[in-house]
Amino acid sequence: MPPGSNVTADDVAAEAGVSRWTVNRAFKKDASISARSREKVMQAAERLGYVPDLRAASLASDRSNLVALLVDDFANPHKLVMMERLTRVMRREGWDTLLVNTLDKADAGPALINASQRRVDAVILIGLQFDDEVLAAAQHARRFPKLLIFARSSANPDTISIAVDDVSAMKEIAAYVDARGYRRPMFVAGPRTSSAHLLRKETFRDYWIERHGRRPDCVNVDAYDPALSGAAVEAALAGRGADLPDVLVCENDALAIGAIDILRHRLGLRVPEDIAVTGFDDIPQADSLNYQLTTYRQPLTEMAEYLVEVLNSSETRDFSRIFEGRLIERASA
Amino acid sequence: MPPGSNVTADDVAAEAGVSRWTVNRAFKKDASISARSREKVMQAAERLGYVPDLRAASLASDRSNLVALLVDDFANPHKLVMMERLTRVMRREGWDTLLVNTLDKADAGPALINASQRRVDAVILIGLQFDDEVLAAAQHARRFPKLLIFARSSANPDTISIAVDDVSAMKEIAAYVDARGYRRPMFVAGPRTSSAHLLRKETFRDYWIERHGRRPDCVNVDAYDPALSGAAVEAALAGRGADLPDVLVCENDALAIGAIDILRHRLGLRVPEDIAVTGFDDIPQADSLNYQLTTYRQPLTEMAEYLVEVLNSSETRDFSRIFEGRLIERASA
């Protein structure tokens, strides 16, 4: 079947002895059509190898059932987990996913325009949030789609955020670390982008200041990349002699894993005996024998299902919602 | 800008004082248009927030510039690397990516139909290949797109395979292991799917039989998932007492990493002193301090660039091509 020869609904209509509209109705979920003619149509379609053209459908109906997934951070294994969960749930509900690699920070705007040209119904950011400039670009885009932030909280009223409560989650981690008797924590933070991104770090800091009157040490990493995290931690600990922290509280698992590798293999320290480590996300590796990382799990499936609800809804209210995660206690802290 | 109000090329044309066709030409890369009117159009477009509608363009031109990326194996970290590389290169050249989660084996057919409804110009499989049944479904699909296999060789004449030479790569690994003096290898293989998939395993086996007259042990894992790999290796080694292999030759890094974790943390063995391990793919973790995995690297960027060439070409010859990879020697073997 060469690319040129397109079977259209008209062909199927002729084959089945019905009108073109009946053919297309046969492929709609709950269209007004009798079982008998649907059957006839389906058989004819099968014979001819017909499948409806979603481009045309989308053009005519002004709904694409397509969402853009913007990802800028492929070094973080958690992205893979989130992609899997999202695409699985979305596909089941008839939503397709446009994967857009936001090459770098400056590229977020063009990436958004790119998606906009396909007339996506929504744009999803996973694990990060829109810069204000990007948001402005989005608003300017001719067809302003829903802007969803998955697995990150955001205070921006123009976006819908589906995430766990960073504040209460981090408080739980802090309380856990505190209760375990650790007294010299160091926070390992990811890249500093805008506003709410710092929530976890600030929450931990505030907690510690309130309880112990001291501001915990902190190290910043430029990306959620285990290799970079390791390097940053090593640099931070170099030259401190015996004055080491007793626990590294990491903004997420990607950072934690890089830190653990460095502690063990470069600094010759044991985890958790010499330095404990906590993460966030509960990526698959966190549960591996090698890391046994104490971390915090978000209910991703539940969140993904809610996200699809939001996609399916035509209301325009603010759908932002906070989910309950839970601390996963393992050997690393 | 509410969803209903669409700015079309006509609006921009009026604003700029030109015809609609001039507007659309202004957005085409090398269209026949004067610099002056393109400038006029672009400014008008900017003012109105206009971006061309790719659905309509695709409908009219019969080219979508969209490819479907079928992924079924989100447990393998290498998928993330390949996705990044592919989307990066493709986007630069104006190709968008539809990420299709092939939920399970039986779902490959429906996934293909799904993609076909968006009239993708090509379907890419990464790291696995089409089952024969799926291929049949694809052929049946009304618009038969290019079928590409990325990072796996395939003998099927209807598909285009872009990969390294599994046979020579595995021979190189085998020779390396052999030269290092290992004599009791065990091959850790991934899921058995069709035909060429077994290439690595068979190549290693044949090499070993030829050189040493013995058939190496082998363990099969149901998916490229470190956790499953660990379990399978543990089961295979249980009850063998001191009769252990001296090297695990793994079909890829995902399997190797799971194996290493088990060897170290469950069986109390050292890598490579007690048992060495080799992988395939050179995923980021292979280079981590923790694993230092000897593995085989494919030239992914080069391969992705070639893939885009294939996409851009309108010829129909067989574009399959073999690339040169190289052995990355690290501490694990």
Place this chain on the structure above:
DNA sequence: GATGAATTTGCACGCGCGAGCAAAAACTTT
């Protein structure tokens, strides 16, 4: 079997843009 209600089917029109050609405009050449 006639009547009204409910279901099913058919259709005019439009979604936004591209191919390919003809008309117009802008340059060259003599």
Place this chain on the structure above:
DNA sequence: AAAGTTTTTGCTCGCGCGTGCAAATTCATC
């Protein structure tokens, strides 16, 4: 400045389907 050449612009028609309504058919009821 006229004629020829090249570049630029405008336009007809069609891509395949959805919306919303009217016509036709089927079903239920008495």
